[in-house]
Amino acid sequence: MTDFTSDVSVPRTRTAPPKREYYVYFAVIFLATLPLAILTWALTAARQMKLPPKGPFAKAWTQARIITPQIFSA
Numbered sequence: 001m002t003d004f005t006s007d008v009s010v011p012r013t014r015t016a017p018p019k020r021e022y023y024v025y026f027a028v029i030f031l032a033t034l035p036l037a038i039l040t041w042a043l044t045a046a047r048q049m050k051l052p053p054k055g056p057f058a059k060a061w062t063q064a065r066i067i068t069p070q071i072f073s074a
Contacts, residue, residue: 025071030064037063 034056041056054062 022068022072026064026068029067030060033063033067034060 037056037060041052041059044052
């Protein structure tokens with residue numbers, strides 16, 4: 001009986017996911033996090049009576065940059 005699980009003669013190549021797919025996921029996640037980021041930014045601005053240092057687009061962009069790679073690494 002042949003053991004195919006330990007065949008070292010075939011090199012394994014790791015292929016990266018297509019960039020288009022990454023950008024689509026990034027855009028969807030960015031658009032999904034944008035309303036909540038705008039809401040929290042507005043509430044923080046109203047509560048503290050000054051503008052937060054990071055705007056809502058920057059917060060949503062940061063969240064999308066954190067979440068999207070986690071999806072692709074799973």
